[in-house]
Amino acid sequence: MDLKNVRNIGIIAHIDAGKTTTSERILFYTGKNYKIGEVHEGEATMDWMEQERERGITITSAATTCFWTPTYAPDNKDMKHRFNLIDTPGHIDFTIEVKRSLRVLDGAVVVFDGVAGVEPQSETNWRYADEGNVPRVCFINKLDRMGASFERSFQSILDRLTKDAVRMQIPIGEEENLSGVVDLLEMKAYKFEGDRGERVIEMEIPENLKADAQKYHDVLIEKIVEQDETAMTEYLDGKVPGVPELKKILRNAVIANKVVPVFTGSALKNKGVQLVLDAVIDYLPSPLDIPPPHGLDPNTGEEITREVSDKAPLSALAFKIQSDPYVGQLTFFRVYSGTLESGSYVYNITKNKKERIGRIVRMHADQREEVKKVFAGEIAAAVGLKDTLTSDTLCDEDHPILLEKIIVPEPVISMRIEPKTKADQEKMGMALNRLVSEDPTFRVKTDPETLETIIAGMGELHLEIMVDRMKREFSVDANTGKPQVAYKETILGSAEAEGKYIKQSGGRGQYGHVKIRMKPIDKDVDVTDLPKNTKRDKDNSFEFINSIKGGIIPQEYIPAAEKGFREAMDRGISAGFQVVDVSIELYDGSYHDVDSSEVAFKIAASMAFQDASKRAKPVILEPIMNVEVVIPEKFMGDITGHLSSKRGQIESMEDRGMNKVVKALVPLSEMFGYVTALRSMTEGRGTSTMEFAHYAVVPSNVAQTIIESRK
Helix, strand or coil: CCHHHEEEEEEEECCCCCHHHHHHHHHHHCCCCCCCCCHHHCCCCCCCCHHHHHHCCCCCCEEEEEEECCCCCCCCHHHCEEEEEEECCCCHHHHHHHHHHHHHCCEEEEEEECCCECCHHHHHHHHHHHHCCCCEEEEEECCCCCCCCHHHHHHHHHHHCCCCEEECEEEECCHHHCCEEEECCCCEEEEEECCCCCEEEEECCCHHHHHHHHHHHHHHHHHHHCCCHHHHHHHHCCCCCCHHHHHHHHHHHHHCCCCEEEEECECCCCECHHHHHHHHHHHCCCCCCCCCCEEECCCCCCEEECCCCCCCCCEEEEEEEEEECCCEEEEEEEEEECCEECCCEEEECCCCEEEECCEEEEEECCEEEEECEECCCCEEEEECCCCCCCCCEEEECCECCEECCCCCCCCCEEEEEEECCHHHHHHHHHHHHHHHHHCCCCEEEECCCCCCEEEEECCHHHHHHHHHHHHHHHCCCEEECCCEECCEEEECCCEEEEEEEEECCCCCCEEEEEEEEEEECCCCCCHHHCCCCEEECCCCCEEEEECCCCCCCCHHHHHHHHHHHHHHHCCCCCCCCCECCEEEEEEEEECCCCCECHHHHHHHHHHHHHHHHHHCCEEEEEEEEEEEEEEEHHHHHHHHHHHHHCCCEEEEEEEECCEEEEEEEEEHHHCCCHHHHHHHHCCCCCEEEEEEEEEEECCHHHHHHHHHHHC
16 A cells, blocks of 8 residues: 555554544444454454453553545545554553554544543553654543533643643533534534444534634634745735645645644544544644754764655664564564565664564454565564564664664562462563563562562553453462561762772782762753763763773773662662662772783672762662542542642642542552542542652651661
């Protein structure tokens, strides 16, 4: 298929905004499915995992390919488009699924609940899309629900996400009276008939909406012509461009992230989804419309770009690993340039290894369709890649390119896990390895003191699902401890220290000697402005400054010293947590011609680090969560008091329909079991969501308790 007729899009939203329901309608209307699977009946195609169907939530992003010809040109074969569609989870615990999907998509449909408007995870997903410059269209869904309001939801997008949003439609009626939509660009109304709303019927704009439609039509036209100087000049002279010209200007503005069109309807009641599909074709980019992929030349370190073409050398990014019970490990990838054929060899530049592509499959949720070849701009999955993981670049060995990595959020919660029986022991190691390769936010480590296995993730639900998957998919029974907060350590002051490791016992000894300055990292300094002798990690957690001059310490021992500092950061001196946000300057030291070795310098560096840490005002950091609680008004006092007692800071209180919304910043350690407590305090009517906000210094009385418990 011609690349200009391809759309790589994702459906993103807060949990329960109706993403999967919208995806199911898309599959039905595009002819991919012959019946609609409902989430509330546990039948959704895109929610194919057992846990997803039981819980009614999306856990893993599901990919599918479908075809759509717009409703305004149903018989025009040239207008047939291919959609590579990814339905992503809304729950904060599975946020990596959204992040890595947006990295390989060209556009997104952002779904909002017409009652709640913008919710916390909507903001997070919006931020991820901003980071990746992903063009968006919005769909205000669930307008059939009691308490739904298009205007209130639209206003929440303007207030909390972007001032560039513009109404493309207004609803005809709301709540149980929702019967269709008015298209403000073409000034036409549409209703949806048939058992599943499959017939889109054009009609006159209802009399009671004509004035509103005209008012918003004028606002829309102004917003569009503002994006084009020629159109603006003509408009000021009293000439309005035609609809095709307006669509063209709007398309360019959407692709440039200058305008966000907003559509509306109800996926569950089969109203409005087809017009969103038309909008995907009209306004979201094809692979040809986005800037060509760029990466680094691994040999020179220079930035290079690739033309989006089948004829260009291959460049592809692996963005997801999935275990499949029938074919083994599936590696999902996006081809940015060139082509990839089954049975061929590909070069994994990240791992510096050649890999053979066994088979290539197009996925439809958990169904597979085998293909021989995939082309530039496509998304598919490969069977047979052994060493490729999330974020690895696959390319042509003769034309290497290293594409930008997907940045993975750090886990905030951990717990102990142990196999129930000896037979489970071996299987558990294998199962954990498989799960770690699939999910970069899931980590496994061994406590060096107790030798217990610790698993870490993004939240209680995340770890619960992982333990459940071990049982179902790998038949591993395990006992788990109580969830623990992933504390970290840092320093608030600066200090100097010296580390000497000298061991001489006849024959060759050991000699390492370093002097260091330690201080907190200055995060306001841009990485590109750092001096040549300074190395800083991408996540700003560690900076190493090499100020050794005149060979006081030979060059070959410097990397060993840096390794010693890094290893010392794994266990802080306050309570043994990982140390972050530290800058180390190695400015002096000495060596011995015979006895010095890399090991000696590594140990000396570790000793100096620990010594400096003690005098640089060490503190413990804890994860602080953004908490949003939705409750009936009569429980307001109880809930705010309860949050304050949990060391929470109330940020704001606002109305949402008949309910009150309380937003607060609360330490994660205080939030275990909060959902149960909230239900009992609000007669089961309160709901809450939370997501990671930032790390903050633990108050000294709490820090003392943490240190005591670690002893």
